[in-house]
Structures are given as C-alpha cells and as structure tokens.
Amino acid sequence: MQPSEMVMNPKQVFLSVLIFGVAGLLLFMYLQVWIEEQHTGRVEKKREQKATSVTREQIRGHITNQNLKFHITEDPKGKKENLLLNSERPMRVLTKTSHSQGEDRVLGKTTGPPTIKLIAKHQGTRTVFKKFSEMKWPLDIHPLNKSLIKDNKWKETDVAQEKRRSFLQESCKKYGGVSRPQSHLFHMVSRIYVEDKHKILYCEVPKAGCSNWKRILMVLSGLASSAYNISHDAVHYGKHLKKLDSFDLKGIYTRLNTYTKAVFVRDPMERLVSAFRDKFEHPNSYYHPVFGKAIIKKYRPNACEEALNNGSGVKFKEFVHYLLDSHRPVGMDIHWEKVSKLCYPCLINYDFVGKFETLEEDANYFLQLIGAPKELKFPNFKDRHSSDERTNAQVVRQYLKDLTRAERQLIYDFYDLDYLIFNYTTPFL
Structure with a gap:
C-alpha cells in the first residue's frame, strides 16, 4: 500500500470524531447517574440507621421506665423496696407453658406497630404483677x-390436725416475723408438686416420706x-410430676388459693x-x-x-462442722435445708400438716379428705437401703455422742424456727 492511500479524507475524520464524541458523552452520562445513585443510597442508609436507632432507643427507654415503675416502689419512709418478683422469670406469663392446662394467655392478641405491641405487653405484664404483689400474705388457711x-x-x-394447723399459724405470727415474701416467688414454690385432678399441692421435704408421697x-x-410398682429412679429422675414453678403467674396464683396445700415434716x-x-x-456418685471431697478437705x-x-x-x-459453717466450701442441699426455707410455711399457710412420726396415719387421713380411691393406701416401705435400721431417736443419740454439747446446741439453733413452728421438743441436749 502506498503512503498516499493511508491518508484519511476530511469526511472520514469528521465521522471518527463524531463517533468518539458520542461514545464519550454516553459514558459521562452513565457515570454521572451511577455516582448520584451511590450517593443517594448512602444518604438513605444513614437515615434508616438513624431512624432505627431512635426507635430502638425509644423502646429501650420505654421498657426501662416500665420496669423501674413496676419493680421499685417508694415506701412511706422514702426507702426503695425490692418487690417479690424480678424482671426476668415472670416474662413466662406472656405465653402458655407446657403445663398451662389450657389456661388463657394473660395478654390478648395485640395489633398495630411493633412499638405499640411492646407497650401493650408491658402494660399487661404490669397488671399481672400488680395483682400478685397485692396478694394477701400470709395466704389464708382454708378449713378442711x-x-x-x-x-x-x-x-x-382430725383433732391432732386442727391443733397442728392452729399451732403453726400462731407460732408463725409469734416467731416467723415475715409479713411479705422476701424471696423470689418462683423459688418459694419450687419444691411444691401439683396434682390437678384432686387439686393437691404437696411441698416436698426430703427425708420425711417424700419418695412415697411422689408415688x-x-x-x-x-x-x-400402684405405688408399690414405681422404682426409686422413676420417682426422682423420671420428671413425671409437675411442679408449681412450671406454671405461669396466673396458674400459680389460682392453685395457691384454691388447692389443698399439704406439707409433711420431721424432727429436724x-x-x-x-x-x-x-x-x-x-x-454415692454425686454427694461423695x-x-x-470439699468437707474432708476443709x-x-x-x-x-x-x-x-x-x-x-x-x-x-x-458434716456438722460443714452445716454450721457460715463460709461453707460447698452450698446447702435440700436434704438438710430447713423446712422453713423449703416450703415457706409462714407465708403459704398449709391446709394440712403431717408428721413423719405419724406418717401412715396422717397420710391415709389426708387421702380420705381429698377423695382418693378407697383402695389407695400410703406405702410403708423404705425407699432405699431397706436393710438399714430406720433413723429414730435411739439411732440419733448414737451419732450425737461424738458432738459436744455446744455443737448440739448450735444444730438446734440452726433449725430453731422448724422446732418452734412445728412444735418439736429438744430431747437430745
């Protein structure tokens, strides 16, 4: 090809410039639109984040205000009183539990924006809490x-039972010194078993016939x-029975006020x-x-x-040194905890007070009272270590021989309220 043939004429030059110009213009317009979209997106995102932050802060503030208004009240002296319930566990009242027995939800279905729903929930919760905090303590004792x-x-x-009930009530007034619950409600009822068919509440006191009562x-x-066909493991580890703390507040409130409440105790x-x-x-794979280990070490x-x-x-x-130590190396256990802390008899006011010393007679009388089947009798067999002699006064004296009089006195002092309100004497001093 000759050099003269490579030279573009003016028409070709004009077309080339025009094409490149149009392409450049289109590219510029596209980039401008893209940049504007990116900028607008960032602005909108910031606005959304700010709006969300404000909404969350408003909700948090509302919740905090609701909690403070409900959980802390001013007494006449200006001191803040910590009420019966805290802000965590009672939220269970908003939904049915596995043992709600078909009870209605405390709160009805709420429509509207999320913030309105949240406010409605807290207002409903406050209503339930207010009702429960105003509950009369101690609970009224019902005639059998x-x-x-x-x-x-x-x-x-029956005569013995009426005397026990009256004695417990009068002793609680004299020695109990409690007019309102000092413990969390769900803790107070955590040892109480529920039998809905016969409307019974039974407070478990270990080493006072509780295994056979669960049967x-x-x-x-x-x-x-039959009570005789139920093994020890099925009784204690089968989780077949319901406890009162598994219900919502309404369920607890209703049962405490309408069911027959029973507790069986024993000489401490x-x-x-x-x-x-x-x-x-x-x-024992747990207690040892x-x-x-902790007791032996200390x-x-x-x-x-x-x-x-x-x-x-x-x-x-x-073991006694561990029990009496205010700085125990390991905590308390229900098997030797005070009955006054297991069942709160000065607040709950049990309708029936049985004693291990007359267990069969008391238990069978109670079964008659609640309308149990006539053939059902309280079992009298020893749940474990059946070959061992039952712990009685004579056996206790053998164990107390190694203790000083001061140590024995300290044990009595430890269980003093149980001795007083259940009318037990102190023969081992």
Whole structure:
C-alpha cells in the first residue's frame, strides 16, 4: 500500500470524531447517574440507621421506665423496696407453658406497630404483677373439707390436725416475723408438686416420706396403677410430676388459693441424721465427689490422698462442722435445708400438716379428705437401703455422742424456727 492511500479524507475524520464524541458523552452520562445513585443510597442508609436507632432507643427507654415503675416502689419512709418478683422469670406469663392446662394467655392478641405491641405487653405484664404483689400474705388457711370422712376412726387424727394447723399459724405470727415474701416467688414454690385432678399441692421435704408421697401423686394423676410398682429412679429422675414453678403467674396464683396445700415434716435432728446416713454412709456418685471431697478437705486435718480424691468416709462431726459453717466450701442441699426455707410455711399457710412420726396415719387421713380411691393406701416401705435400721431417736443419740454439747446446741439453733413452728421438743441436749 502506498503512503498516499493511508491518508484519511476530511469526511472520514469528521465521522471518527463524531463517533468518539458520542461514545464519550454516553459514558459521562452513565457515570454521572451511577455516582448520584451511590450517593443517594448512602444518604438513605444513614437515615434508616438513624431512624432505627431512635426507635430502638425509644423502646429501650420505654421498657426501662416500665420496669423501674413496676419493680421499685417508694415506701412511706422514702426507702426503695425490692418487690417479690424480678424482671426476668415472670416474662413466662406472656405465653402458655407446657403445663398451662389450657389456661388463657394473660395478654390478648395485640395489633398495630411493633412499638405499640411492646407497650401493650408491658402494660399487661404490669397488671399481672400488680395483682400478685397485692396478694394477701400470709395466704389464708382454708378449713378442711371433711364431707368425705365417714369413719369415726379418724376423730383423733382430725383433732391432732386442727391443733397442728392452729399451732403453726400462731407460732408463725409469734416467731416467723415475715409479713411479705422476701424471696423470689418462683423459688418459694419450687419444691411444691401439683396434682390437678384432686387439686393437691404437696411441698416436698426430703427425708420425711417424700419418695412415697411422689408415688402417691403419680397414682392419683393416673401415671401408675400402684405405688408399690414405681422404682426409686422413676420417682426422682423420671420428671413425671409437675411442679408449681412450671406454671405461669396466673396458674400459680389460682392453685395457691384454691388447692389443698399439704406439707409433711420431721424432727429436724432425726432428719439431719437420716440425710447423713443416706448420702455419706453408702456409695454415692454425686454427694461423695461434690460434698464429701470439699468437707474432708476443709474439716479433716492431714486427710489421706484417697479420701481427698474420692470424698468417701465423711464423719458426722465433719458434716456438722460443714452445716454450721457460715463460709461453707460447698452450698446447702435440700436434704438438710430447713423446712422453713423449703416450703415457706409462714407465708403459704398449709391446709394440712403431717408428721413423719405419724406418717401412715396422717397420710391415709389426708387421702380420705381429698377423695382418693378407697383402695389407695400410703406405702410403708423404705425407699432405699431397706436393710438399714430406720433413723429414730435411739439411732440419733448414737451419732450425737461424738458432738459436744455446744455443737448440739448450735444444730438446734440452726433449725430453731422448724422446732418452734412445728412444735418439736429438744430431747437430745
């Protein structure tokens, strides 16, 4: 090709410039639109974040105000009183629990924006809390319904029962010193078992016949045909029975005021020795490593390596030192906790007070009162270690031999309210 042929004429030059110009213009316009979109998107995002932040802050502020208004009140002296309930657990009242027994929700269905729904929920919760905090404490004691008692053989038992109820009520007024709950409500009722069919509330006191009482509750609720066919593990680990703290506030409130409330107690010293024998004188995969090791480590000088490693062989005196120590190396346990802290008898006012010392008679009378099947009788067998002698006054004296008089007195002092309100004497001093 000759050089002269490579030269573009004016027409070709004009077309080339025009094409490049149009392409450049289109590119510029596209870039301008893209930049504006990016800028607008960032602005809108900032606005949304700001709006969301404001909304969340408003909601948080509203919740905080609601909680403060409900959970803290001013008494006449200007001091802040911590009410019965805190802000976490009672939120369960907003939904049905697994044991709500078809009860209606405390709060109805709410329509409207999320903030309005949240406000409505808190207002409904406050209404329930207010109702419960205004509940009369101690609870009223109800007269027992004796219409089903046709046999005169229960006369003496009935007289003894009325005396116990009256004594408990008067003693609580004199020694209890509690007019309002000092503990969280759900903790107060955490040891109470529920049997809805016969409308029973039974407060569990370990080492006072509680295993056989749970068997009875399982039969009454239709979970078993006989109390004699239920194993120890099924009773304690099967989770077949409902507890009062598994219900919502409405369920707890209703049952406390309408069901027959029963508690069975035992001489505190006998109960303590019975618990020690059961948990520390037999192999136990929980109490030895958890309690035994800690007790031996703190209260046994020059303990051998084996005892420190497995926690077996705790002596009763060491166990007592642990019990009386205000700085225990491991916490309390329900098997030796005070009944006054397990069942709160000076606040809940039990309708029936049974005693381990007359367990069969009291239990069978109670079954008559609630209309249990006539063939159902309270079982009298020993739940575990059946070959061991039952813990009685004579057995207790053998264990107390190693304690000083001062140590025995301190045990009585520890359980003083239980001794006073349930009318137990102190024969072991």
